[in-house]
Amino acid sequence: MNRQNAIAIAITFCAYASSVEAGSVTFQQDVSGYSGTQDTLLRENLADTSHGNNVTLKVDGNSSPTAAADQSLILFDSIFGNGPNQIPLGAPITSATLTLKVTNSGTGGEFHRMLMPWGEDDTWNDWTNGLDQFGTELTTSPDVIAGPASGTFVIDVTSSVQAWSSGSSNYGWAILSKDNSTDGWIYHSSETADLSDRPLLSVVYTPTPAAAGLGLPLLGLLGITRPRRQRAA
Secondary structure, three states: OOHHHHHHHHHHHHHHHHHHHOEEEEEEOOEOOEOOEEEEEEEHHHOOOOOOOOOEEEEEOOOOOOOOOEEEEEEEOOOEOOOOOOEOOOOOEEEEEEEEEEEEOOOOEEEEEEOOOOOOOOOOHHHOOOOOOEOOOEOOOOOEEEOOOOEEEEEEOHHHHHHHHOOOOOOOEEEEEHHHOOOOEEEEOOOOOOHHHOOEEEEEEOOOOHHHHHHHHHHHHOOOOOOOOOOOO
């Protein structure tokens, strides 16, 4: 095989390996075997009560003297790995969307990535005063600000999923009231009866091409070798 043909074969194979491995995945509780969604609500006025079984979750502020804050938490666990319907860790994320079924539009919410683990049984008082330690409990700035909206609401969360794919720990999101507004935002949780109303995470990714690992064999195929270091005289 001459050098020109070898180069053509190598380029074609690399392009083919990359294209067949690019893909898309979706995650929705109890759909297609996925069961990794966790979500709950932290309520200031029910500070010692857990809400992990709520069929709806609320986001609300406490900017008025009579208002109490509601903070939501949501996590899609086990979405990265080498198994079926998983995202290869380190894969570039082309796009990622979170679809929520909103029952009260309110003013929307701010999505902060959580920096610490949590559970569905957590309460407002488990976090001392809810989630308020920015930079420690949750990111200082939101990855996305969404809303208001009603019905089926699609939110671009590409930056969050890319951060997790790049190595940040995936603890999901804390959703706080937009501008601390008291106009509450309500959406269906992963506990709601209708599966289609449950939160849906959709991700399109392009993994690092498998062909990248063929560098040395291809060098040999092309008759190219590393220059040897000259021994000192």
